[in-house]
Amino acid sequence: MTSRRHWTAGLLVGLTLVASGCTGSPTPGPTPSASPSPTRLGTSAPPVARLWDASAYRTKPCGLFTDDQARVLGYNKPGSASTDDPDVATCIRDTGTASGGFMVKYYFATDLLGKIYRREILFPGINSASPITVEGQPALKPTIPGAEFCTVAVGLTNTQGFEVRIDDKAVDPCDRAVTIAETIMRNLGA
Template structure:
């Protein structure tokens, strides 16, 4: 597992948008905007309460241990995960990429230790529309934790935001597979179970 800090990148979310779009055009249409999923029913403007608070802060600097390389291999990702930390440790990401037969795939796990990512989705205040559209998403649940899910079906991308506590969250992003949401759900559930002991 490789770890580094990149002082010139001010946001993990901007970095993820750049590498996702520039490297493979996954999650971006020809205009650089997300391809919206099917329309969803009306959604509440605030997230549901988090009955069981979880803490992933111990994994922040070693996020790839939250979903290990061995587990990732089962999902088809053979290369070790790579960590990227935002300045002042405001966010972290563990990324895994692979390609086979011209098919590009990715698995990205993000941790926000002091930011209510799920709440920002519900309130329509996503600061990174390339990584999370403000409107096209649906409420979701992951192993009992409140969550939200969005898809970019043309590019086989699925993203799940999980509420761990009122000020902490995890995002799981899977792309390049036919059943991206099934795989994202599987990874997300493993993460929640690990955090819940």
């Protein structure tokens, strides 16, 4: 009977302390964080081990991601090419709706990844970008939670590369940009 009273008294004291917010000395625990820390890039891009020359597509930049491949992803308008700059060629595609579209920009005389790593080219999310590979090629993908746009940059050689810039509210933009980049690399290797 006495041990039951002590137990009951101890329980009541414990409940009173918890209810009043006094729990004794705190024990350290994990500190919650809002998001994981971003990956900080160095100043040197990873080497491009396998070299792919895309110069054959300099005058036809929409040829590495065809109209048929674009339609499968919902981009129903034919690609619009721009080849005015001798070192850069661009292909723009959109859905034909308000959801958005994407652009692929090919660089033929620029160390694209090297310039991004050295901060010579502004890259969205550079302070929180993830080095990835696209069909074995070194690439970068920003990690911007909740963004409605994404740019994935891929190295082809030490002086060639391309980026897929997507602004499409209907899809996860980075997943879609990686999918397009993978298709481009497979077409380039075909």
